[in-house]
Amino acid sequence: MDLKFSFYFVLGILILIGLVFLNFAYFEQPNEIVECKDCNVILISIDALRADHLGIYNYQRNTSPNIDNFFSKGFVFKSAFSQAPNTLPSHMSMLTGLYSSRHKILPIYDNSSLLTNISLSTKYKTIAEILKIYDYKTQGFYAGSDHMDPRFGFGRGFDNYEPNDLFITKSTEDLFNIKNISNSTEVFDFLNDSKNKKFFLFLHTQGAHDPYLTDPPYDTMFDSGYNGKIIGNKDEFDSLLVKNNISWVSDPFTKIRLLFWGRVNKSDPDDMKHLIALYDNTIRRSDSFFGNFLQHLNSLGLLDHTIIIVTADHGEEFYEHGGIVHEKLYDETIHVPLLIYVPNSKPRIISNQVGLVDITPTVLSILGLPEPQYIDGRSLKFLMENPNSSDPNQLLYSEFLTQRTVRTPEWKLIKTVNQSTSYEFFDLKNDPGEKINLDGKGNPKENELKEILENWEFTMNSTYADVRFLNSTFIGYP
Amino acid sequence: MNYKRLFIIFVCLVILVVLFYQYYPKDYSCNDCNVIIIAFDAMQTAHTSAYGYPIKTTPNLDDFASNSMLFENAISPASWTIPTYISWFTSLYPSEHKVVNKFSVYNPPTTVIANLRNLTPSAITLAEVMKENGYATVGFTGDGGARGAQGDSIGFDVYVDTPTGFNGFDYSMPLALNWIKNNTNKKFFMFVHGYDSHGQYVLKNFTKMFVFNYTGKFNGTVQEQANLREEGLANGFVNITDDDVRFWRAWYDEKIYDADARFGHFIDGLKELSLLDKTIIIIASDHGTEFYEHKRFDHGHTLYQELIHIPLIIWDPKVPGGKVITSQVSTMDIMPTVLELASIQPNETVKNQMKGVSLLPAIKEQDAGRDVYSETDYRLFTHKRSIITKDGWKFILTLAEAPDKRNIKELYNLNTDPKESNNLIDLEPRVAYELEQKLLKHMKDMGTSIEGPWMIGCSAVYADQCKK
Numbered sequence: 006m007d008l009k010f011s012f013y014f015v016l017g018i019l020i021l022i023g024l025v026f027l028n029f030a031y032f033e034q035p036n037e038i039v040e041c042k043d044c045n046v047i048l049i050s051i052d053a054l055r056a057d058h059l060g061i062y063n064y065q066r067n068t069s070p071n072i073d074n075f076f077s078k079g080f081v082f083k084s085a086f087s088q089a090p091n092t093l094p095s096h097m098s099m100l101t102g103l104y105s106s107r108h109k110i111l112p113i114y115d116n117s118s119l120l121t122n123i124s125l126s127t128k129y130k131t132i133a134e135i136l137k138i139y140d141y142k143t144q145g146f147y148a149g150s151d152h153m154d155p156r157f158g159f160g161r162g163f164d165n166y167e168p169n170d171l172f173i174t175k176s177t178e179d180l181f182n183i184k185n186i187s188n189s190t191e192v193f194d195f196l197n198d199s200k201n202k203k204f205f206l207f208l209h210t211q212g213a214h215d216p217y218l219t220d221p222p223y224d225t226m227f228d229s230g231y232n233g234k235i236i237g238n239k240d241e242f243d244s245l246l247v248k249n250n251i252s253w254v255s256d257p258f259t260k261i262r263l264l265f266w267g268r269v270n271k272s273d274p275d276d277m278k279h280l281i282a283l284y285d286n287t288i289r290r291s292d293s294f295f296g297n298f299l300q301h302l303n304s305l306g307l308l309d310h311t312i313i314i315v316t317a318d319h320g321e322e323f324y325e326h327g328g329i330v331h332e333k334l335y336d337e338t339i340h341v342p343l344l345i346y347v348p349n350s351k352p353r354i355i356s357n358q359v360g361l362v363d364i365t366p367t368v369l370s371i372l373g374l375p376e377p378q379y380i381d382g383r384s385l386k387f388l389m390e391n392p393n394s395s396d397p398n399q400l401l402y403s404e405f406l407t408q409r410t411v412r413t414p415e416w417k418l419i420k421t422v423n424q425s426t427s428y429e430f431f432d433l434k435n436d437p438g439e440k441i442n443l444d445g446k447g448n449p450k451e452n453e454l455k456e457i458l459e460n461w462e463f464t465m466n467s468t469y470a471d472v473r474f475l476n477s478t479f480i481g482y483p
Numbered sequence: 484m485n486y487k488r489l490f491i492i493f494v495c496l497v498i499l500v501v502l503f504y505q506y507y508p509k510d511y512s513c514n515d516c517n518v519i520i521i522a523f524d525a526m527q528t529a530h531t532s533a534y535g536y537p538i539k540t541t542p543n544l545d546d547f548a549s550n551s552m553l554f555e556n557a558i559s560p561a562s563w564t565i566p567t568y569i570s571w572f573t574s575l576y577p578s579e580h581k582v583v584n585k586f587s588v589y590n591p592p593t594t595v596i597a598n599l600r601n602l603t604p605s606a607i608t609l610a611e612v613m614k615e616n617g618y619a620t621v622g623f624t625g626d627g628g629a630r631g632a633q634g635d636s637i638g639f640d641v642y643v644d645t646p647t648g649f650n651g652f653d654y655s656m657p658l659a660l661n662w663i664k665n666n667t668n669k670k671f672f673m674f675v676h677g678y679d680s681h682g683q684y685v686l687k688n689f690t691k692m693f694v695f696n697y698t699g700k701f702n703g704t705v706q707e708q709a710n711l712r713e714e715g716l717a718n719g720f721v722n723i724t725d726d727d728v729r730f731w732r733a734w735y736d737e738k739i740y741d742a743d744a745r746f747g748h749f750i751d752g753l754k755e756l757s758l759l760d761k762t763i764i765i766i767a768s769d770h771g772t773e774f775y776e777h778k779r780f781d782h783g784h785t786l787y788q789e790l791i792h793i794p795l796i797i798w799d800p801k802v803p804g805g806k807v808i809t810s811q812v813s814t815m816d817i818m819p820t821v822l823e824l825a826s827i828q829p830n831e832t833v834k835n836q837m838k839g840v841s842l843l844p845a846i847k848e849q850d851a852g853r854d855v856y857s858e859t860d861y862r863l864f865t866h867k868r869s870i871i872t873k874d875g876w877k878f879i880l881t882l883a884e885a886p887d888k889r890n891i892k893e894l895y896n897l898n899t900d901p902k903e904s905n906n907l908i909d910l911e912p913r914v915a916y917e918l919e920q921k922l923l924k925h926m927k928d929m930g931t932s933i934e935g936p937w938m939i940g941c942s943a944v945y946a947d948q949c950k951k
Contacts, residue, residue, distance in 0.1 A: 107934070128890045130916075138912045375916070378923035379933055464932075 037351045039389045042373050044348070045204050045311040046136070047302075048364070050099065051291050052092060052148065052211045053331060055320035056085065056342045058288055066227055068288040071296030072315060076344040079313075080389050083356045085343035086412065087319045089405045090331045092152040095318035095361065096209065100131045100159065102365035102380030105404055106465035110157050125158030130377060132365040133162030133205060139374055142204040144195050148211035163207070167191070193301060200305045212291040215321075215330055216265030217283035218242050223290040228282030233275055234268040237283040271324050281323055312371060313346040316361065325438065334410040334419050335439050339403050347371060347389070355392050358401045358414055359385055402461055407469055411458045418454040422469040428455070511801050511843060514826035515670060517762040518613070520571070520817065521749075522676040523742055524564060524625065525782060527771030528794050530732070530739055538693060540739040543747030544766070548796045549805045551764075552846055556811040557795035558855040558871060559770050563783030564628025566859075567769035567814070568635050568676075569599055572608045574818040574837035576856065578929040578944050580606055582633055583860045587945060599634025602945075607833050609818045610638025613672035616827050621671060623659040625650035625678040628769075639674070649684045652677035652745035660752040667756070672821075675749070679742030682708040682772060682781050686738055693733035693740075699726050703734045708780065715779030716864055716885070728775045735774060763824050764798040767814055776902065783861035786869040786879050787903050791857050797842070799824060808845050810852030811873050815839030856925050860944060866937050870922045871897065878918035882937035889937070892919065 056062045060073040061081055088098040093112045094105035101108050108129060113120045125131070133143045143162055146169035147153035153168075160166035169189055195206065217237055218224075224238040236242045242265070251260045270276045295315070302308055319331045320338045331338040343359065345367070362382030369376045370384035387394050401412045410419045417439065419429040428444045430451045444451065461467070532539045533548045534555070561567045565585060566577035577583045581602035588595040599606055610620040622635070622642040627649045629635050636642035643658055652675070659675045678684040683705050691697075701707050708731075715721045746766075753759050772782050776789045783790075795814060816839035822829050823841040844850035852873035859867050865884040871877045875898040881891040894915050895903045908915050926933050931944055941949040 135916065138916050375920050378920045378927060464934075466934075466936075 037390055039347055039350050039371055039386055040373060041310070041312055041347050041349075041371050043203050043310075044372060045199075045206070045307060046141075046368055046372070047206045047208065047311055047313045048099075048132075048368075049208045049210070049295070049313070049315045050096065051213050051315065051317050051342075052150075052209065053214045053319060053321045054288065054291070054317035054342060055337060056317075056340045057320075057337075058285060059342055061344070062342065066285050068227075068285050069292040071292050071299065072344065075295075075299060075313075076315070076346060078352050079344055079346035080350070080352065081354045082343035082345070082359050082385075083354060084358045084414065085316070085341055085360065086336075086358065086401050086403060087317070087339045087341045087361050088403050090319040090334060090338040090403070091405055092150065092318050093157065094405070096153060096159065097125065097157065099316070099318065099361045099364055100133065100207075101125065101129050102132075102362045102377065102382035103129060104362065104381050104402065104465055104467075106462075106467040107381060112152065124156060125161065129379065131158065131162050132368065133207065135162070135365075135369065135374070135377065136205045137162045137164075139372075140203070142199050142202050143207075144199075144204065145207040145209075146189070146192060147207075147209040148214075150211060153209055192298075196301065196305055196307070200307060210291065210294070212294065213284070213287040213317075213321075215284075216242075216262055217280070217287045218261075218265070219283075219286045219290050223286045223293075224283075225286075226282075226289050227285045228279050231275065231279040231282070233273065233279060234270070235276060235279050235283070236265070236268065237279070237286060266329070271329075277324065284321065284323070309348050311348065312368065314364065314368070315342060315344045316364065317341040318361075332405065334403050334405065334408050336417075336437070339410075345389070350389070353389060353392050355385070355388050356414075357388055357392075357396050358399055358412065359388075360401055360403075400457065402458075404467065409458060409462065409467065409469075411454050411461065413454075416450050416454060418451065418458060420455075420458060430454070511799055511846065512824055512826040513761075513763060513799070513801055515761070516800065516825070517671045517673070517758065518618070518821055518825055519673045519675060519753075519762055519764045520821070521746065521764065521766045522568070522624075522629070522674070523680060523739075523746075523766065523768045523794070524627075524629075524676060524678045525681040525770060525772045526739055526742065526768040526794060527680075527735075527789055528768075528792050529771070529789065530736060531794050533796070534794060538736055540693075540736045541743040543743045543750065544794075544796070547746075547750060547766075547798065550803060551796050551798040552802065552806045552808060554795040554797075554808045554812055554842070554845075556809060556852070557767070557793055558811065558813050558857060559768075559791045559793050560813060560815050560855075560857050562770045562786055562790035562857065562859045563861055564769050565597070565633065568629050569633065571767075571769075571814055571817045572610065572635065572637075573599070573603075573606045574609075574815050574839040575603070575606060576815070576838060576929050577858055577860070578926070578931050579603070579838070581944055583858075583942060583944050584863060585628075585633075587942075596632055598632065599637060605832075605836075606634075607836060608634075608638045609821060610636075610672065610674075612638070612822065612827065612829060612833060613825070614638050614640065616825070617670060618672040618825075619666060619669040620673075621659070621662055622674040622676075623655040623662070624674065624676040625652075625655055625684075627678055627681075627683075629676050649678040649681055651679035651684055652742055652749070653679070656745055656749045656752075660749065663753075663756060663758070677742060677745070679745065680735065680738045680768075680772065682712065684738065686734065686741070689734070690737065691733070693736040694730060695733075697726060697730045697733075699724065699730055701727055701730055703730075712779075712781035715781070716784060720778040721775065721780060723775065731780070732774045735772065759798075760800045762798075762800070763821070765817060765821065766794065766796040766798075767817065768793040769814075783859055784865055786857050786859060786867050788877075788897070788901065791869075797846075802846075806846070808842075808848075810845050810850050811855055811871065812842055812845055812852070813839055813855045815855075816842050854921065856922070860942055863940050863942060865939075866943070868922055868926060870918055870925065872918065874898075876914055876918060877903070878915065878922060880919065880922055882935065882943075883939055885939045894918070 058064050059069045087095050089095045089105050097108045097110040137143050143164050145163045145166035155166050169191055218239045220239050254260050320340055321331055322328050322337045325337050326335050363385050366376040366382050366384040370386045399413050403410050407423055408421050415434050417431045417433055421427050429442045430444045431439045528534045530536050532541045533545045559567055560570045561577050566583050569580050569582045573580050582597045582599050586594050587597040614620045620639045622639045624644045626644040626647050630644045631642045655675055655677050685705055689703050711721055770782050771790045773779055773789050777787055819837050819839050820842040823843055854872045857869045866882040869879045877895045877897055879893040883889050892908050893906050894908045923933050935943050936949045937943050938949045943949050
C-alpha cells in the first residue's frame, strides 16, 4: 500500500537523520574537566633547556626518553615561551605570574657581583605563598646559583628553600659533585616525609647549563667521534683546570666557563657540531635523573595525585644569531618546554602560544583555588580541557635589558633601544629561524605590532636598561 | 444532600484559597504612583532611633518606618556625597561613572568641575528614564555635593541647588511641597535632599537638648568641625577628650532630630494632599559621619561602617505594614528598584548599565543578600576600596593615602567585631587572600587598572592621569 510505504520511507529518513546527528555528537570532542583537588604539585625547572632539543618536541636525537614517555600521558605545550632569557627574572615570572617589568627582579651588577638590594614587592605573592595559605607543605631546592638566591624573594612561602644542586660551590673539588634529583637524599627525605600531606615541591636544576660537562656514559652519548679541543668530560676538564690557574678570576664557576668556552672555535663546523652534542649529553643526563625521580615518586604512590610540571627558564643559543648561551630574544633562547602532567586527564598537545607567566594561575585553577587577580598570566585550563577553544589572546611578550619582543604565531617584532631604537621583524611561517629581517619592508603587520608593543610597554611602565651599566661579557649572565 | 461530599468540596476550596493567597505573587508595583527619594545627607544608621539608637533622635522616621520596609543592612557604594548620589542616579560605581571628586582636572589654571556628561557621556540617569516614561522630574536639594553642575540634575525638569553651600530640609522641603501643590495633576519623580545632619550645616538654634554637663572648649560651630576634620586628615587621628566626643555626638543627634522634625512636616504635608497612598517613598542617606569611632571626624576619609552603613527605608502603598529586611543590600539598588516599583521596563542599554539589583527579591525574602563594594578617592587624599561579603567579612584595601601610606590591607569580621577594631589580616590569610582577589577583580570589572599608579593628588580612575 502506498501509505504504508510512505510511512516507512519517512521513518527510515528520520532514523537516518537521527543517526547522523548522533554520530556528530559522538565524535565531537567533549570538554574533559581538568582538575586535581588537594593534589601535590611538583615544578621542575631544568635551566637552559631548549624545547627543540627534546624528543617530545621532535628533536632528531633521543635526548629525553623518560620525559617523552611520561609526558605522552600529559599536556604538551608546543609553543611555550619564557618572559626573559635570563635565570633570575624568568624564574620570578614563573613563580609569580608577572612580567619582569612588573616584578622588577632583574640582574643588576655592581662590578661582578649581583646587587643584593632588590626583592619582590610584598604586594605580590609567589605560588608558594598562595599554596601555603591553603595549607600546603612547601619546599624549594635550587641549584646553588646566586641567581636563585632567597634574598630576591624566591624563598617566600617555602617552609624551606635551600640550595641542593651544587653546581656552583666555593670549592672546585666539590664543583662537579652534582647532587641532582636522582641522588639527592634531601629531596627523597622530603618526599618521604610529605607523602601523606599535600605538598608543593619546586626543583631547580642546572644540569643542562653550560659548561656542558658530564661523566660517562653521558659524555660520549652523542658525537663520540670528535677529536678537537673542546672538552666535555668532567674528569678531563678537572685536570685541565688544575693546569690552568686563571688567577685573575676568583669565582670558580666563571673560571670554568672561561676555560671551556676558550676552547670552542665557532668557525669550525666540527666544533659546533660537538658543542651541540655536549649540550645534548647534559639533556640526556637530566632526563635520566628525571626517570629515576619518577620511579621514586611511583614507589611512594604519589603519581596518582600529583601534578608534575617540567619546564625551563630559557633556552640556549648556539651561534644562530652570532652568540652563545642566552641573552637575546630569538626563539632559540625563549622557546622552552612546558610539560604538565595531571593525573587522570586525557593527554593533549596544545599549540596555542603560552608563557611561563601562565604556570601559576594554571596550577591554581586545576587545584580549584582562586587565582591572584593582579597577575599578567592566565589559566590555561580551558585549553587543556578543549584545545579547540577559541583563544582571544595570541600575543606573547618577552623582555630583557635593551630588548622587548611581541610575538604572534606568524609574526615577531623585536625592539632594541640603545642610543637609538631599532626593530627586527620576522615572518615566522616562512622564516622560523628568524634570519630575514623584514623591518621597514612595508608589511602592515609590523606597524600593528609596533603599536601593540608600545601599548604593552605603557601598561607595564616598562623601562629599558641603561646601557652604561651593563656588564658586557657573557659571563655576566648565568 | 450528600453532606460528606459537600464538606470535602468546601475543604478543598478553603485549601485552594489559602494556597492562592500564599503563592500568588503580591503585586508591589504601582505604575501610577509618584516616587519620592528623600536623602538625609550624612546621617549615620547608628545614631538613628529607627535603627535602635537609644536616644530618640528620629521619632517621625521611627513612626514612618514602622509601616514601611526597613533595610537593616544597606551599604553605600561610597563614603561621601559627590560620588554617591551619581551612583544612586545611574546605578554605576564611582569608578565607572567617574564623578569621584569635585574636580576632574586639578592643575591650575585648568581646574574643571567633574561632570557626568563629560566623564561618562553614555550614562543614562534615573531621572531621564522616569521622564521618558511620563513622569515630571523634580529635584530640591541643599546644593553642595548634590549640585546639578556635577550631573545630578541630568534628566530633571526642575532642579534646585541654590543657594550655594550646605542647605537643609528647612530649605528644600517647603519648595518641594510648594511644587506639588502647584502641579497636582502630574505624576512625579522627586528627589528631596537636605544637609541637616552634615558637619558643615549650620545648626541655627543649638538648644543642646542632648548635651549633658559639658564644660569643654567646643561650641559646635562648623568652623570647629572643619578644623577637627582637617586635623584628622593631617595627623591620622584627632587629639580630643572623651567629653568632647560626647559633646560632638550630642550636637550631631540634635541635627538629626531637627532633620527628622522637618521630615515629619513633609510627610504631614503629603498626607494633607492625600498623596501617601499614591506615592512610593524611598528614604536613605548617602553616607554616615564619623565621630571618633576610628579616631577621626567627618566622612569620605575611610570606608568603615560608621560611614557606609546607611539607613534605607521604603514605603510602598501596596505593601502596608512594617517589614524588616536583614539581607545585605546596596544603595546602588535604588535605581533598579524604583524602576521595578514603577513598573518600568528599562531598555537594554539601561539594563546593562545598572550594576545594582532590584530590592524586590530581598523584600520577598527570596534574596539571601550579596557581596557589596564601596570606594572612596576623597579629595585625592586617599584611595580606598572595600568588599563586604554577605556573611559579614569586610576587606578594605588602601591603595594610597597621604602622606605616604601604600597598599594597606584590613580585614574585619563584622559579626564578631562590628566596631572594626580588630584587624585580622594576618590571622586569616585565606579569607584575606580570597577577598582581596574578589576586590581586585571588581576593580578590573569597573575598568580601573589595579596596578595603578595610585598616588596622592591625582586620580588613577581617569585613565592614567597619574602617569608621568
